[in-house]
Amino acid sequence: MGNTNVNLAELIGSRICHDLISPIGAITNGLELLDMVGAVQGPEMELISGSVGSAGARIRFFRVAFGSAGEQPLGRAEVTELLKDMERTGRVRVIWNLKEPVPRNQVKLAFLGIMCCESAMPLGGTVEFKTQDEKWTITGTADKLNVDAELWKHVATGRFPNKITPAQVQFALLPETANAMGRRVSVETAATRVLLRF
Template identity: 40%
Template sequence: MDKRNLPALVASRICHDIISPIGAIGNGVELLSLSGGSSPELDLITDSVASANSRVRLFRLVFGATGSGQMLKPGEITALFRDLGKTGRLSCTWQVDEPEPRDHVRAALLAMLCLDTALKTGGEIRISKTGDRWTVRAEGRTLRREDGLWSIIEGGEDVSDVSPASVQFLLLPLALSGLGRSATVADGPEMLEISF
């Protein structure tokens, strides 16, 4: 066994163990609402459960172990994005029509997480593919990127003090290296784009 896969296995285990109780809470909330128990508190719990569920699904795809040759259908990603978008801060659009290998989808979602850090007040992220080239594009009024982290994506030096919230900046180049690819970053006044 390749011990470099241990962190992904740990992430998969954590996501697997957390998703079950979140689902049970969601089922309980649904039963409460069916019995006529509607309140602002119940609505808050419902929204929180849905948000936690979608985040765990995202983290399982991005940080979890991948099966050999596993393919993901467009509907799986669009459903995930629909659930993630319910918080209202960020809108994500999957513009890829064919099933794609999970390791390619992982790279695109890692790029999305990198772009999310620059959208301080929200915005839109679109993921598309033309031929063999992926493009992950963020648009928003207040884009702000931290140059040290962004240089890692294009093969610059690693930053020694990366926080857990920014681990995607370290993982994206590793994921792309495994695919035999590298990333380029383009930016403008209200856009930021990663392509690979």
């Protein structure tokens, strides 16, 4: 995949997320109004509310991970709020140790890294972020990991011998996006830990 394709994919990702977030927001507002007037109550309402909240959180996350991203900063509060919303709907806990705002394109890399780690944690786990001298380290830990060795082995080069599936797209986008920013991805895997650096 060349840079032109990556940029096109980013634009498509931004467009889809932009177009979906408005109706999801409208449904959320409608549910809040129904709740205020007591029109609908019970487990059905909780199920619908939870599902809409989950969809909204995922779309906002995907907008950063797959959308176009420049140097504009994202503040700690905005990133951690988004990650907390994601935690409510998933099994992975995220520790964002960064205190200062971070350029959006670097947050994009971080979110792609979360998705890579998440794929190896079917029973849940923890993903922790650290930076030093603008170098990122993402550490995913879990009692039980399910690491696809072929995918992780080739993340550094971005050349995969087998066809990438839609569920694995983050593994292809991470090295391509890093390369476009002049960064290189390195990987370490162990029985209970996966580590990404860029």
